Amino acid sequence: MSQGAIRTRGLTKRYGRVTAIADLELSVPRGAVFGLLGPNGAGKSTTFGILCGWLRPDAGEATVLEVSSSELSRLRGKVSAMPQDAGFPPQVSVEQQLCFYGTLGGLERGAALVEARRVLALVELADAANRRGNQLSHGMLKRVALAQALLGSPEVIFLDEPTAGLDPASARHVKDVIAAQAPRATVVVSSHNLAEIQEICTHGAILDHGKRVAAGTIAELTRSGTEVTIELGPNARAPLEALAGRFGADAVTLLDAQTLRLLCPPSTDVASLIGVALRVLLDHETPILGVQRGTSLERAFLDATRRAPSGG
Amino acid sequence: MLKQISIIARHELTIAIATRRAVAAAGLYLVTALLGSIGYVKSLSAMQRKGEEMLAAQGADPAQAARAVSRATHEAYQQLVVFLAGTEKPVAASLTDSPILPAFLWGSLAFLPFLVVLTSFDVISGDLQARSLCYSVLRAPRIAILLGKLLAQATLFLGLSVVASLGLLGVAFSLLDTFDVFPAVIGLLRAWLLLLPYGFCYLGLSLFCSATMRQPTVALIAAFAAMMALRILGLFSYVPETGALSPLRLLSWLSPAHYQSGLWEAGVTGPLISVGAYLLFAGVFLTFASRVLAGRDL
Numbered sequence: 001m002s003q004g005a006i007r008t009r010g011l012t013k014r015y016g017r018v019t020a021i022a023d024l025e026l027s028v029p030r031g032a033v034f035g036l037l038g039p040n041g042a043g044k045s046t047t048f049g050i051l052c053g054w055l056r057p058d059a060g061e062a063t064v065l066e067v068s069s070s071e072l073s074r075l076r077g078k079v080s081a082m083p084q085d086a087g088f089p090p091q092v093s094v095e096q097q098l099c100f101y102g103t104l105g106g107l108e109r110g111a112a113l114v115e116a117r118r119v120l121a122l123v124e125l126a127d128a129a130n131r132r133g134n135q136l137s138h139g140m141l142k143r144v145a146l147a148q149a150l151l152g153s154p155e156v157i158f159l160d161e162p163t164a165g166l167d168p169a170s171a172r173h174v175k176d177v178i179a180a181q182a183p184r185a186t187v188v189v190s191s192h193n194l195a196e197i198q199e200i201c202t203h204g205a206i207l208d209h210g211k212r213v214a215a216g217t218i219a220e221l222t223r224s225g226t227e228v229t230i231e232l233g234p235n236a237r238a239p240l241e242a243l244a245g246r247f248g249a250d251a252v253t254l255l256d257a258q259t260l261r262l263l264c265p266p267s268t269d270v271a272s273l274i275g276v277a278l279r280v281l282l283d284h285e286t287p288i289l290g291v292q293r294g295t296s297l298e299r300a301f302l303d304a305t306r307r308a309p310s311g312g
Numbered sequence: 313m314l315k316q317i318s319i320i321a322r323h324e325l326t327i328a329i330a331t332r333r334a335v336a337a338a339g340l341y342l343v344t345a346l347l348g349s350i351g352y353v354k355s356l357s358a359m360q361r362k363g364e365e366m367l368a369a370q371g372a373d374p375a376q377a378a379r380a381v382s383r384a385t386h387e388a389y390q391q392l393v394v395f396l397a398g399t400e401k402p403v404a405a406s407l408t409d410s411p412i413l414p415a416f417l418w419g420s421l422a423f424l425p426f427l428v429v430l431t432s433f434d435v436i437s438g439d440l441q442a443r444s445l446c447y448s449v450l451r452a453p454r455i456a457i458l459l460g461k462l463l464a465q466a467t468l469f470l471g472l473s474v475v476a477s478l479g480l481l482g483v484a485f486s487l488l489d490t491f492d493v494f495p496a497v498i499g500l501l502r503a504w505l506l507l508l509p510y511g512f513c514y515l516g517l518s519l520f521c522s523a524t525m526r527q528p529t530v531a532l533i534a535a536f537a538a539m540m541a542l543r544i545l546g547l548f549s550y551v552p553e554t555g556a557l558s559p560l561r562l563l564s565w566l567s568p569a570h571y572q573s574g575l576w577e578a579g580v581t582g583p584l585i586s587v588g589a590y591l592l593f594a595g596v597f598l599t600f601a602s603r604v605l606a607g608r609d610l
Contacts, residue, residue: 091330
């Protein structure tokens with residue numbers, strides 16, 4: 001995973017007077033499942049579009065497998081993408097269309113047909129092979145688009161909101177299919193669904209106002225190796241003094257009335273930190289509802305984008 | 313890249329044939345060509361017969377009447393050819409040997425651009441709107457996609473004109489007593505070869521509009537508007553050669569319509585200049601289309 005599969009340097013894109021992304025630096029290791037996160041208007045779609053070669057940057061460069069993203073067709077079949085809400089022609093069957101993409105990607109016609117059937121089966125749409133683009137539901141179209149992205153087992157796969165609009169069972173299946181591509185392939189997933197990213201991604205970057213505000217492994221982003229979050233019962237009083245005496249005042253923070261955060265000193269492992277903390281809390285008869293290594297990706301996201309939860 | 317172009321062309325052709333609009337446009341062309349030809353041939357025969365009857369009623373010798381009507385019809389036909397060709401220069405004999413040819417060539421020159429635009433305006437803009445182009449650009453260069461679509465449309469247009477020509481031959485053969493197949497085939501072949509660069513020019517224009525606009529309807533309107541603007545530009549060739557406005561005549565050189573009459577001319581120079589101009593126009597439009605498509609956001 002050491003060599004970068006995708007890299008951007010000083011990437012900038014403007015739409016008229018609006019700068020969508022500015023001097024963006026990103027690096028995606030080979031074999032990673034990389035989550036691209038950001039609030040609306042953060043530049044996520046623009047970055048995704050440039051990486052896929054659909055949008056032209058105004059400055060800087062983006063490379064995929066060391067080829068400029070504006071020339072990805074040179075990699076013929078090694079890179080694929082699933083755009084959000086792209087359609088398929090209503091005049092030909094889904095199988096014919098996938099077969100076309102397969103041959104265009106370098107497969108012989110017979111092999112392309114076999115491959116089209118394989119990827120349709122992979123997304124559980126073997127029965128829909130002879131249907132046309134206009135005969136598919138939104139969810140089915142989404143899965144055909146994913147099947148298209150898996151054609152020929154590409155080395156890099158870009159997926160834009162892969163589970164948006166899918167029912168829970170289909171979403172679960174799609175997430176499993178995506179996770180199964182790594183480490184053979186590098187997968188970039190752009191999504192608003194933070195729980196999904198946390199579940200399937202190994203790496204990620206958070207964008208805000210066109211800039212990268214955080215990046216790293218999901219463990220680094222959620223600080224799972226350096227931090228413990230403990231959820232206390234209702235009306236509980238956290239024994240802050242006792243905890244501070246044990247771990248140091250700087251290491252203990254009450255995030256809200258019921259959430260306690262403990263920072264793990266560099267020489268301590270998280271498991272022993274959790275053990276000691278729980279013992280202190282139990283000694284003080286503090287009710288505990290849950291313990292989590294690090295924080296949720298949602299909180300990391302909100303911290304990084306400096307936005308408060310909108311309620312709930 | 314050639315293989316990719318051929319793969320795209322084959323697939324696009326399948327889609328174009330499966331599209332009802334393309335089939336309807338093809339049918340319209342065929343029906344118009346056939347009905348036009350039948351009407352033209354029938355009215356020509358009726359006029360000839362009526363003339364002979366009128367002369368016979370006035371007591372003329374039937375053989376003399378037939379010769380006189382034939383002569384008059386021939387003169388009227390020559391004037392019609394001059395009118396259709398829009399040139400004072402001699403018209404190629406192969407295009408007038410069979411009476412059905414001038415009507416076919418004139419009709420094709422008048423309606424083919426509309427037909428070409430109607431069948432091709434959404435080949436790129438349709439993909440841009442549906443974003444399905446996003447799938448292809450990762451597998452083939454944008455120029456290959458453009459050329460593949462161009463090849464498919466050119467093949468469709470070729471096929472249409474062949475079918476229309478065969479239909480025309482069939483009509484002429486069954487309706488004209490004096491129809492001579494050999495000169496008609498030679499004339500049709502010449503007309504067909506001349507129509508190729510002509511149609512290619514408007515195909516280039518249509519693809520340029522299609523690559524520029526994301527909405528197919530807007531692409532269609534833009535292509536029609538551009539076609540009309542170019543036709544109006546061509547009208548400047550009627551500005552008198554002397555006078556204050558005479559420099560405007562030069563503007564007509566920028567219009568494909570200016571070179572239309574050259575296609576009819578006898579000899580090699582006139583048709584060659586026109587064919588060259590149409591190929592040049594096609595090349596310019598396609599270069600623009602390629603530049604726009606290569607640089608645009610999808």
